[in-house]
Amino acid sequence: MSGGLDSAVTFYMARKDYECSVLVFNYGQRAVCEVDRAEKLAASSSSPCHVLEISLPWKGSALLDTAAELPSEGPSEKGDIPATYVPARNLIFLSFAASFAEAQDADAIFIGAHQLDFSNYPDCREIFFENFRETIKTGTKRGAEGRSLQLVTPILNMTKKEIVVTGIELGVPFEHTWSCYNDGPVPCGKCESCSLREKGFREAGVVDPILIACK
Amino acid sequence: MSGGLDSAVTFYMARKDYECSVLVFNYGQRAVCEVDRAEKLAASSSSPCHVLEISLPWKGSALLDTAAELPSEGPSEKGDIPATYVPARNLIFLSFAASFAEAQDADAIFIGAHQLDFSNYPDCREIFFENFRETIKTGTKRGAEGRSLQLVTPILNMTKKEIVVTGIELGVPFEHTWSCYNDGPVPCGKCESCSLREKGFREAGVVDPILIACK
Numbered sequence: 001m002s003g004g005l006d007s008a009v010t011f012y013m014a015r016k017d018y019e020c021s022v023l024v025f026n027y028g029q030r031a032v033c034e035v036d037r038a039e040k041l042a043a044s045s046s047s048p049c050h051v052l053e054i055s056l057p058w059k060g061s062a063l064l065d066t067a068a069e070l071p072s073e074g075p076s077e078k079g080d081i082p083a084t085y086v087p088a089r090n091l092i093f094l095s096f097a098a099s100f101a102e103a104q105d106a107d108a109i110f111i112g113a114h115q116l117d118f119s120n121y122p123d124c125r126e127i128f129f130e131n132f133r134e135t136i137k138t139g140t141k142r143g144a145e146g147r148s149l150q151l152v153t154p155i156l157n158m159t160k161k162e163i164v165v166t167g168i169e170l171g172v173p174f175e176h177t178w179s180c181y182n183d184g185p186v187p188c189g190k191c192e193s194c195s196l197r198e199k200g201f202r203e204a205g206v207v208d209p210i211l212i213a214c215k
Numbered sequence: 216m217s218g219g220l221d222s223a224v225t226f227y228m229a230r231k232d233y234e235c236s237v238l239v240f241n242y243g244q245r246a247v248c249e250v251d252r253a254e255k256l257a258a259s260s261s262s263p264c265h266v267l268e269i270s271l272p273w274k275g276s277a278l279l280d281t282a283a284e285l286p287s288e289g290p291s292e293k294g295d296i297p298a299t300y301v302p303a304r305n306l307i308f309l310s311f312a313a314s315f316a317e318a319q320d321a322d323a324i325f326i327g328a329h330q331l332d333f334s335n336y337p338d339c340r341e342i343f344f345e346n347f348r349e350t351i352k353t354g355t356k357r358g359a360e361g362r363s364l365q366l367v368t369p370i371l372n373m374t375k376k377e378i379v380v381t382g383i384e385l386g387v388p389f390e391h392t393w394s395c396y397n398d399g400p401v402p403c404g405k406c407e408s409c410s411l412r413e414k415g416f417r418e419a420g421v422v423d424p425i426l427i428a429c430k
Contacts, residue, residue, distance in 0.1 A: 055267055056311075060318025081356045088314035091354050095310040096271075099303035103275025128354035135350045139306050139343035141296045 001112070003037030005197055006155060008177045009167040010112030013154045015045055016170070018108065022049040023097055027056055027089070028064050033184035040176045052096060061086040063181060070181050071192050081120050082192065084181060090123035091132070094151070098136045101149055105142075108150035116159050129153055160200030168206060175209035216327070218252030220412055221370060223392045224382040225327030228369045230260055231385070233323065237264040238312055242271055242304070243279050248399035255391045267311060276301040278396060285396050286407050296335050297407065299396060305338035306347070309366070313351045316364055320357075323365035331374050344368055375415030383421060390424040 001007040001022050014020050022042040026035050035051060042049035062068035062083035071082050090113065097109045113124040122128060133151050137143040155163050167174060179197040180187035187194050187210065201208040216222040216237050229235050237257040241250050250266060257264035277283035277298035286297050305328065312324045328339040337343060348366050352358040370378050382389060394412040395402035402409050402425060416423040 050272055052270055052272075054269060056314060056318075057265055057267075058315050058318035060314070081359065085356050086314075087317035088310055088351070088355055091350065092307070092310040092314060095303055095307040099271060099275070099301075099307060100273050102302035103271075103273035122356055122359035123354040125353065128350065131346060131350040131353050135306065135343065135346040136303070138340065138346050139338040140303055141300050141337055144296065144337035 001038045001041065003034035003041065003177060004112075004179045004193075005160075005167065005174065005177050005200070006114055006163060007038070007112035008041050008172050008174070009163050009170070010110050010155055011041060011047075012045075012167065012170040012172045014108075014110040014152070015047070018110075020045070020047045020110075021100070021104070021106070022047050023093070023100060024049060024051045025054055025093055025096075026051055027054045027086075027092075028059075030063055030066060030070075031178060031180055031183050034178040037176055037178040041173070044173055044176065050100070054092065054096075056086070058087075061089075072190050072195075079120065081122065084192065085121055088123070090121075090128070094132055098140060098149065102140050102142050106149070108152050110152045110154065112155055113153055114155045114158055114163065116157060124156075126153075126156060129156070159203075160196055161203035164200040164204040164206060168204070173209075175213040177210065216253045216256065218249035218256065218392060219327075219394045219408075220375075220382065220389065220392050220415070221329055221378060222253070222327035223256050223387050223389070224378050224385070225325050225370055226256060226260075226262075227382065227385040227387045229323075229325040229367070230262070233325075235260070235262045235325075236315070236319070236321070237262050238308070238315060239264060239266045240269055240308055240311075241266055242269045242301075242307075243274075245278055245281060245285075246393060246395055246398050249393040252391055252393040256388070259388055259391065265315070269307065269311075271301070273302075287405050287410075294335065296337065299407065300336055303338070305336075305343070309347055313355060313364065317355050317357050321364070323367050325367045325369065327370055328368055329370045329373055329378065331372060339371075341368075341371060344371070374418075375411055376418035379415040379419040379421060383419070388424075390428040392425065 001011055024038040039049055059065045062070050063086055101109050115124050179193045181191040181193050182188045239253040254264055274280045277285050316324050330339050394408045396406040396408050397403045
């Protein structure tokens with residue numbers, strides 16, 4: 001869980017059917033406040049939470065390198081991958097999740113990736129998740145023994161509006177989430193991630209609680 | 216690179232054709248001395264070396280849990296996975312390697328896995344590496360842009376004897392490697408990994424330099 005809107009809604013969807021444990025990554029991202037947000041969200045449903053500190057000293061992303069410029073809007077052309085892409089980030093996160101899930105014999109891994117509205121991260125595409133499923137099937141003890149470990153991507157094909165509406169139905173405390181690429185305490189309102197969040201709430205016809213909480 | 220015999224030989228094979236950067240993981244393994252060994256091996260060819268500290272707080276392996284018993288010989292039945300299996304370890308290591316390789320636009324990732332002699336780790340099997348290749352092809356920017364990143368497993372189908380012979384031909388300083396599952400300064404000579412190393416040197420007709428260095 002990143003502490004953002006998408007992963008918060010995914011977490012609340014998972015909670016409906018599963019007893020959850022939460023994994024959070026502190027990986028040198030600009031918006032380090034999202035780690036606290038994620039911990040608060042986990043605590044809001046009394047779910048155990050591990051915060052893993054991981055180091056990506058090679059950076060390679062505007063999210064990790066404060067000297068780089070953050071894009072203020074979506075990719076200019078269909079297919080362009082934005083400067084905020086972090087090399088192999090979801091692959092690393094899911095690999096830790098697979099290890100954790102295997103060690104505690106969990107049934108499923110949930111991840112809040114979505115490929116609509118913001119489809120250019122290669123590691124948010126269905127084809128990547130399909131290949132990752134095969135990889136854990138063949139590269140873990142559990143898979144080799146024929147016991148399945150599900151990888152669930154419940155919001156993969158939802159729009160931001162649908163994600164917001166689903167979150168409201170499930171009672172997600174959106175005031176505790178953080179979507180901005182920059183650090184807190186107040187979201188910048190300008191970066192690509194703020195813009196997408198704003199669009200989601202606007203289309204859902206709801207005022208974003210974070211705007212009230214930050215006033 | 217783990218600092219063991221296999222990854223040292225793999226490193227020296229890679230050096231023949233590539234300018235190499237080395238990744239080493241300190242992940243709570245019993246034999247933490249292998250980290251120093253790996254750094255020494257990297258330094259022996261003036262290759263830059265990153266040591267990443269990663270936390271696997273869920274353990275799930277006799278290599279991470281000093282209260283667990285280490286097996287002293289190979290798995291009793293074909294297909295049994297030993298207690299030293301670490302959940303999703305190679306998947307995690309390779310995910311970091313993919314991130315590193317992408318960030319510095321490297322041509323290839325080398326890993327010293329081998330599936331002969333000691334074939335029961337699911338994450339040392341060819342089928343796992345094949346699926347991982349597809350995963351990085353679809354889940355990285357580089358893959359999405361159609362630029363290939365090779366994953367090379369040069370000793371996958373070698374015997375321990377062949378690995379030792381290859382290492383001798385390449386001048387691998389075996390006295391700086393560490394294979395024992397336990398920590399130093401002297402290898403226990405009893406664990407499964409020591410037994411396999413001993414077999415490799417015996418079959419190659421060579422005295423293991425580590426036995427001389429530790430005298």
